[in-house]
Amino acid sequence: MLPLLLSTLLFATPLLASPVSPRQTTRQYIVHNQCPAAVNLYIAGAFDSTIPQGGNVTKFLSTGAGFWYTDANLGTPTAEGTAKAGFLDDFYYIVTDPTYINAGISVAPRDRPAVDGFCPKIECDSRDCANAFTQPPTRFPSPSNIAPTPPYYRCPYSNTTYDITFCPTGVFPPLTTTLHPDYTVQKCIDVRGAVFANGTPVQIYDCNGTPAQNWVLTRGGTKVQLAGTNFCLDAGSSPANGVGLKIWQCYDNLPAQQWYYTLDNRIALEAKGFCTDLPNGNQANANQLQTWQCTDNNQNQVWTI
Numbered sequence: 145m146l147p148l149l150l151s152t153l154l155f156a157t158p159l160l161a162s163p164v165s166p167r168q169t170t171r172q173y174i175v176h177n178q179c180p181a182a183v184n185l186y187i188a189g190a191f192d193s194t195i196p197q198g199g200n201v202t203k204f205l206s207t208g209a210g211f212w213y214t215d216a217n218l219g220t221p222t223a224e225g226t227a228k229a230g231f232l233d234d235f236y237y238i239v240t241d242p243t244y245i246n247a248g249i250s251v252a253p254r255d256r257p258a259v260d261g262f263c264p265k266i267e268c269d270s271r272d273c274a275n276a277f278t279q280p281p282t283r284f285p286s287p288s289n290i291a292p293t294p295p296y297y298r299c300p301y302s303n304t305t306y307d308i309t310f311c312p313t314g315v316f317p318p319l320t321t322t323l324h325p326d327y328t329v330q331k332c333i334d335v336r337g338a339v340f341a342n343g344t345p346v347q348i349y350d351c352n353g354t355p356a357q358n359w360v361l362t363r364g365g366t367k368v369q370l371a372g373t374n375f376c377l378d379a380g381s382s383p384a385n386g387v388g389l390k391i392w393q394c395y396d397n398l399p400a401q402q403w404y405y406t407l408d409n410r411i412a413l414e415a416k417g418f419c420t421d422l423p424n425g426n427q428a429n430a431n432q433l434q435t436w437q438c439t440d441n442n443q444n445q446v447w448t449i
């Protein structure tokens with residue numbers, strides 16, 4: 145009777161309703177932050193602590209402690225828009241939000257051999273990664289001698305320590321997106337006339353769903369690249385107040401293309417004090433963007449996704 149009861153319990157445990165299982169114990173988790181900023185750690189919907197960039201936090205918690213995630217980079221305290229790590233007994237797994245992922249995450253059992261599908265390190269760096277759930281699982285397979293089918297993972301050793309890492313790639317996940325002036329969703333950053341060539345002005349225009357308005361960037365240090373092309377937002381070699389922005393062939397480590405997309409939605413030239421700016425805040429079609437000294441509370445310098 146007992147094995148049947150156990151497997152029934154495991155199979156039917158709803159994860160969000162504080163799972164309780166006969167084998168639940170306390171174990172060690174070490175949470176690392178490799179994101180390009182300090183991040184807040186949340187566990188089971190509650191704020192735990194702020195982890196500095198490059199830092200870590202050690203927790204001793206139950207084997208079914210609920211989801212581990214961060215609200216950094218437009219994630220939320222309620223876990224919407226986040227990638228999250230879950231644990232139940234010796235199962236571990238990742239859940240992503242299919243519409244938005246704020247920060248990649250990895251989970252690795254420490255000091256346990258990865259053998260026959262058991263105990264592998266798992267990692268998810270984009271919203272469509274293959275080895276993650278898109279909804280929290282409500283049922284778990286019965287533990288057996290065969291490793292469970294991903295995205296379920298299992299490490300069947302007692303008292304395993306887990307390393308959980310935010311941003312294992314060192315950056316926030318790239319966004320492919322339109323960029324709007326200060327939350328005005330019907331206006332977009334646009335390449336004038338869709339002429340993809342060195343020197344074409346970058347302007348504001350009605351959003352129209354064309355490739356001339358589709359950009360790839362990350363939070364933190366980033367290029368601002370026109371998706372599917374090798375052209376980047378470029379500030380020229382002498383950025384100053386009033387200098388018009390353009391696209392130019394992308395280069396690595398070119399100061400004119402090294403931007404920093406801040407968490408408060410400014411696109412600033414890295415270490416230069418100049419921001420991407422909408423002249424006079426004028427959202428009329430064809431107004432060319434410029435560099436301007438970054439100033440606090442300047443709505444002309446806010447670019448939202």
Ligand SMILES: *[C@@H]1O[C@H](CO)[C@@H](O)[C@H](O)[C@H]1NC(C)=O
Pocket residue numbers: 174199200
């Ligand atoms: C955690 O961070 C401290 C420094 O704050 C470092 O000395 C230690 O090695 C780190 N531990 C792990 C497990 O990474």
Ligand SMILES: *[C@@H]1O[C@H](CO)[C@@H](O)[C@H](O)[C@H]1NC(C)=O
Pocket residue numbers: 171172303305
């Ligand atoms: C479990 O592992 C932790 C960390 O290695 C250790 O501090 C603790 O004593 C262990 N508990 C048991 C019951 O072995």
